[in-house]
Amino acid sequence: MTKIVNVSGFKEVLDVKDGDDIVVDAEGRIAVPSFYDMHVHLENALTLSYTGDNKSGTLSEAVERWAKVRDTLSKDDIKLIMKKAIILELYNGVTHIRTHADTCSKNLNSVKAALEVKEEMKDYVDIQVVAFPEQGVFNCDQEKFVKAIELADIIGGKPDGEDSEDLGKEQLRLIAELSLKTGKPIDAHIDQGDVLTKFAEYLLSLRHTHVALSHLTALHSAPREYAERLMSLIKRKSASVISSPLTTVYLNSRYGDYPKIRGITRIKEMLERDINVCLGHDDFQNPFFPLGFGDIIQALYLAVLLDQINPVDEVINLITVNAEREFSYASRPSKDDIVILDAKSIREQLSTLSSRFMVIRKGKIIAKTNKRGEVIVGGNTFNPFSLI
Numbered sequence: 001m002t003k004i005v006n007v008s009g010f011k012e013v014l015d016v017k018d019g020d021d022i023v024v025d026a027e028g029r030i031a032v033p034s035f036y037d038m039h040v041h042l043e044n045a046l047t048l049s050y051t052g053d054n055k056s057g058t059l060s061e062a063v064e065r066w067a068k069v070r071d072t073l074s075k076d077d078i079k080l081i082m083k084k085a086i087i088l089e090l091y092n093g094v095t096h097i098r099t100h101a102d103t104c105s106k107n108l109n110s111v112k113a114a115l116e117v118k119e120e121m122k123d124y125v126d127i128q129v130v131a132f133p134e135q136g137v138f139n140c141d142q143e144k145f146v147k148a149i150e151l152a153d154i155i156g157g158k159p160d161g162e163d164s165e166d167l168g169k170e171q172l173r174l175i176a177e178l179s180l181k182t183g184k185p186i187d188a189h190i191d192q193g194d195v196l197t198k199f200a201e202y203l204l205s206l207r208h209t210h211v212a213l214s215h216l217t218a219l220h221s222a223p224r225e226y227a228e229r230l231m232s233l234i235k236r237k238s239a240s241v242i243s244s245p246l247t248t249v250y251l252n253s254r255y256g257d258y259p260k261i262r263g264i265t266r267i268k269e270m271l272e273r274d275i276n277v278c279l280g281h282d283d284f285q286n287p288f289f290p291l292g293f294g295d296i297i298q299a300l301y302l303a304v305l306l307d308q309i310n311p312v313d314e315v316i317n318l319i320t321v322n323a324e325r326e327f328s329y330a331s332r333p334s335k336d337d338i339v340i341l342d343a344k345s346i347r348e349q350l351s352t353l354s355s356r357f358m359v360i361r362k363g364k365i366i367a368k369t370n371k372r373g374e375v376i377v378g379g380n381t382f383n384p385f386s387l388i
């Protein structure tokens, strides 16, 4: 039985008191709309010490390790993990989260925990819950999946998680049908390997409500002719694409040799074609991705580097306005939240990767840093950030 222990001080962090009006002197720092993490698995963040290391680094070993731990967790255990993850996301300037909740979990604990946390933390963060079949719909319990969809905000999918291409397509027909029946949008993990699979094309060809395509890494290495066809279809269907560069770069290309295909979709080309692309952190400190602490800026930084996205000062849209557009298909986000970066420009933020200076949600300060950088040379003290 895995036991998740509360950490000292955690409760105090949650009990943020409402204060009087506060005037903030940001001293030239830049303020931007607060961030969106459009693809995360809150339920297994920070669980690496329970799952053990992912020795092969593959997605399949990560799923196996998580599934073993998942079934030992109570709903309250999962809620505690989620709240810790949310605290980190808030610190990093994220006040809108789309979390995928595993519908293969015992008693639908992951989905129920996510919905309760959504309600309990609503003053701090807008949460959307996706009913997500981590091991495929037909490898778990189909009835449970359908029940989870009734509860959740968004219909998830993972055709690559089924045992064959035919079953993957059957899963997509099921979720498309359920989206028409319930009116709920779809956000599916799709074409998330390195070899060319065509599940996204198939899903978009079906009748459904709005679709978001998560990962879509197979598009990276698709032949030009097919890539153009798929991107044109995505555009015509007004689908969004959600990329999680941190996790997919870590998990993908595990079966290949050098030169390595990098596991990231064609963000730059899709932006050029006016397709709505946004980002997720996805995993942190779990077998899917052993690093990270809920900082979506790290995901943005990696996306810029790997896909050579320009201009740097506009890429913030991937975690603000583009994300807001996709988020709005399922629920209305709070639009007044602000992050004051500890930087005078987006380029400086991406250069220093500094912690956020302050996060303001609905007019209240909910996070701030007290970082005081010092370098002492020749008896003089320099704040390195003041030199930029």
Ligand SMILES: [Zn+2]
Binding pocket: 039, 040, 041, 100, 189, 282
């Ligand atoms: Zn995911």
